[in-house]
Amino acid sequence: NAGVTQTPKFQVLKTGQSMTLQCAQDMNHNSMYWYRQDPGMGLRLIYYSASEGTTDKGEVPNGYNVSRLNKREFSLRLESAAPSQTSVYFCASSAGDGRSYNEQFFGPGTRLTVL
Amino acid sequence: AQRVTQPEKLLSVFKGAPVELKCNYSYSGSPELFWYVQYSRQRLQLLLRHISRESIKGFTADLNKGETSFHLKKPFAQEEDSAMYYCALMGGGSYIPTFGRGTSLIVHP
Numbered sequence: 382n383a384g385v386t387q388t389p390k391f392q393v394l395k396t397g398q399s400m401t402l403q404c405a406q407d408m409n410h411n412s413m414y415w416y417r418q419d420p421g422m423g424l425r426l427i428y429y430s431a432s433e434g435t436t437d438k439g440e441v442p443n444g445y446n447v448s449r450l451n452k453r454e455f456s457l458r459l460e461s462a463a464p465s466q467t468s469v470y471f472c473a474s475s476a477g478d479g480r481s482y483n484e485q486f487f488g489p490g491t492r493l494t495v496l
Numbered sequence: 497a498q499r500v501t502q503p504e505k506l507l508s509v510f511k512g513a514p515v516e517l518k519c520n521y522s523y524s525g526s527p528e529l530f531w532y533v534q535y536s537r538q539r540l541q542l543l544l545r546h547i548s549r550e551s552i553k554g555f556t557a558d559l560n561k562g563e564t565s566f567h568l569k570k571p572f573a574q575e576e577d578s579a580m581y582y583c584a585l586m587g588g589g590s591y592i593p594t595f596g597r598g599t600s601l602i603v604h605p
Contacts, residue, residue, distance in 0.1 A: 385539075412591060421505060423597035424540075424582060431591065439592070471540065475591070482528040482586040485593065487540040 382407050387472050387488035394462045394495045402457040402491050404472030412477030413455035414439075414485065415447060417468040424471070430455055431477060462495045469493070498523040500585050502596035509573050510604050517568040517599045519557075519583030527587040529566040531557055532595075534580040543568075543581070553577070573603045 385406045394400055406413065415427040416439075426439030430449040444466060446458045455474075459466060472488040499522040509515055521527060531543040544552045546559040546566060557568045566583060580600050584593040 414592075421597065423502075424595040426592065429592060473540075477591060482591065484530065484542040484545065485532075485540075489539045 384408065385472055385474055385486050385488035387470075387491050389491060390489065391492050392494070394459075394493065396463060396495060398462050399458065399460050400462065400493075401459075402470055402472075402493075403454070404456065404488055405454045406472075406474040406486070407453065408474060408476075408486065409452070410474040410476050410486070411452070412475045412483075413449065414473040414475075415445075415455070415457045416471045416473065417441065417466075418471060418490070419468050427457065427470075459493075462493075464495045467493060467495045498527070498585055498587060498594045500583050500594050500596035502581075502583055502599045504599045505597070506600045506602070508602045508604065511575055512572050515568075515570045515573045515577070515601065515603075517581050517583075517601065519566045519568065519596060521564050521566065521583075521585050523564070523585060523587055525587050527559075527585045529557070529559055530584040530586070530593070531555070531566075531568050532582045532584060534582070536579070540582065573601075575603045575605055577601060578603045 388403045411432045414429040416424045428447040430436045433452045470491045473485040476483040501520045529546045533543040534540045583596040
């Protein structure tokens with residue numbers, strides 16, 4: 382099992398460009414998440430999807446959109462990148478069985494730089 | 497609202513010294529608490545959770561409801577323990593974890 386995979390690993394954008402970060406999991410998990418990690422700020426939730434077909438905003442959703450394409454895949458889109466979006470982005474998944482507080486499984490991260 | 501505080505951004509110790517990474521939380525109910533670790537160039541992974549009451553890689557953490565704390569401890573630090581550590585809380589029927597801001601542990605030889 383690959384667990385949670387993310388593409389690309391690195392990306393450099395110019396201000397105003399758009400891009401989509403891809404995430405997939407092969408653990409048959411219901412819930413998926415997107416976080417950004419910034420020095421001194423820890424992990425901040427951008428969007429999450431509790432189950433296939435649903436998405437909800439997290440703590441810092443502005444400037445981002447998401448799509449839960451199917452149970453396996455959860456993509457994050459930056460429509461018009463800004464330097465403030467320079468960060469490391471992590472996708473995560475959890476069983477989300479609604480019966481217990483499940484651990485999260487994380488992808489390897491995408492390091493994004495916006496010039 | 498639930499909140500997790502890790503008061504130290506950086507903790508620097510020498511090999512063989514005891515380590516305590518602090519985590520305090522604010523939550524009115526019965527929380528479920530986790531410690532995640534991120535080694536250099538690796539993904540975040542679960543280190544331990546309070547309900548399992550395990551010792552992982554020599555680390556332990558005890559939930560102290562009176563002090564609302566879940567500090568991570570290890571009696572003798574090793575260089576390979578150098579990493580970023582995050583405390584996280586879940587509770588109240590919400591399956592969205594609240595993470596602290598993380599503590600970077602550096603263990604010097």
